[in-house]
Amino acid sequence: MFAGIDIGGTSIKGVITDSECNIITSGQVHTPDGAEEIDLAIAGLINDMARDSGIRRNRIRAAGIGAAGAVDNRKGLVITSPNIPAWKNHPLAKNIKELTRIKVVLENDATVATAGAWLQNNIRGMSNWIMVTLGTGIGGGAVIENRIYTGQNGSSLEIGHMTIDINGRECPCGNRGCLERYASATALVQTALQHMASDRTSSLHRRTETGRLTSKIIYEEACAGDPLALKSFNEISTYLGYGMVNLINIFNPQAVVFGGGLSQAYRLIFPVVKSVVREHAMNGLKERTRFIHLRQQSRMSAMGAARMAIEHLRYSY
Numbered sequence: 001m002f003a004g005i006d007i008g009g010t011s012i013k014g015v016i017t018d019s020e021c022n023i024i025t026s027g028q029v030h031t032p033d034g035a036e037e038i039d040l041a042i043a044g045l046i047n048d049m050a051r052d053s054g055i056r057r058n059r060i061r062a063a064g065i066g067a068a069g070a071v072d073n074r075k076g077l078v079i080t081s082p083n084i085p086a087w088k089n090h091p092l093a094k095n096i097k098e099l100t101r102i103k104v105v106l107e108n109d110a111t112v113a114t115a116g117a118w119l120q121n122n123i124r125g126m127s128n129w130i131m132v133t134l135g136t137g138i139g140g141g142a143v144i145e146n147r148i149y150t151g152q153n154g155s156s157l158e159i160g161h162m163t164i165d166i167n168g169r170e171c172p173c174g175n176r177g178c179l180e181r182y183a184s185a186t187a188l189v190q191t192a193l194q195h196m197a198s199d200r201t202s203s204l205h206r207r208t209e210t211g212r213l214t215s216k217i218i219y220e221e222a223c224a225g226d227p228l229a230l231k232s233f234n235e236i237s238t239y240l241g242y243g244m245v246n247l248i249n250i251f252n253p254q255a256v257v258f259g260g261g262l263s264q265a266y267r268l269i270f271p272v273v274k275s276v277v278r279e280h281a282m283n284g285l286k287e288r289t290r291f292i293h294l295r296q297q298s299r300m301s302a303m304g305a306a307r308m309a310i311e312h313l314r315y316s317y
């Protein structure tokens with residue numbers, strides 16, 4: 001048996017699976033503050049899931065853990081994490097192994113999301129595809145020739161930080177003009193706010209009288225036909241389309257699979273992305289790439305983490 005753990009900013013989700021990645025049991029705890037508290041919460045979740053389902057801990061061969069940020073999967077380190085600032089060169093794999101006596105495979109969150117998505121029926125059969133997660137930022141993963149690509153040490157496919165405008169908006173990564181500054185949920189809100197300053201007629205003004213603007217509000221108003229909300233979606237989707245042009249020209253994938261909260265707005269986003277790709281990607285590469293959105297699956301990443309534990313036992317701690 002294997003455990004899979006997905007560490008998010010608000011909750012830590014876990015599963016225990018068999019060696020075919022079928023879920024035996026699952027659980028969830030709130031993400032505490034502080035590096036040590038998170039280690040203890042992960043170990044506690046694994047122990048609780050095992051106890052509640054009557055599984056002896058020594059029957060769990062390895063635990064896969066997905067952590068947001070830059071990881072070193074060979075050394076089992078979280079180098080930095082945007083969600084959890086306390087993690088700086090944090091030896092997460094070693095700590096969890098000490099607490100649980102279970103081998104640990106550490107990967108970044110986009111990699112476990114990719115591994116989890118690959119378990120889904122409509123994606124399972126593909127050998128070359130790209131995953132794009134659209135949320136507050138933009139992450140990514142890739143399956144190349146039937147293997148999940150993880151770069152030399154577990155951090156790769158930072159799709160959100162591909163340069164779209166060399167003179168563009170500053171990015172916390174230190175560069176400027178990164179895709180996620182133009183095409184994420186955060187960018188959607190920023191784009192709409194800029195337009196709202198010069199357009200008083202939008203329904204977004206009424207929706208934000210008592211609270212701040214969110215991507216969900218913009219989505220709802222775009223679906224109701226508000227021109228400013230639609231224009232904002234159109235702009236971020238155009239930038240996203242150029243990002244996809246770059247990816248398609250580089251990878252020639254069978255499909256680009258979109259996950260993350262903002263991907264639920266695919267009905268607004270995909271037509272624009274497809275039209276930019278049709279117009280700008282190279283002939284011979286662009287014709288057969290499919291665009292697929294993932295249905296929200298709350299345990300997808302935890303299942304992907306278990307899958308990475310199954311496949312990458314050799315990297316484990």
Ligand SMILES: [Zn+2]
Nearest residue numbers: 161171173178
């Ligand atoms: Zn960046």
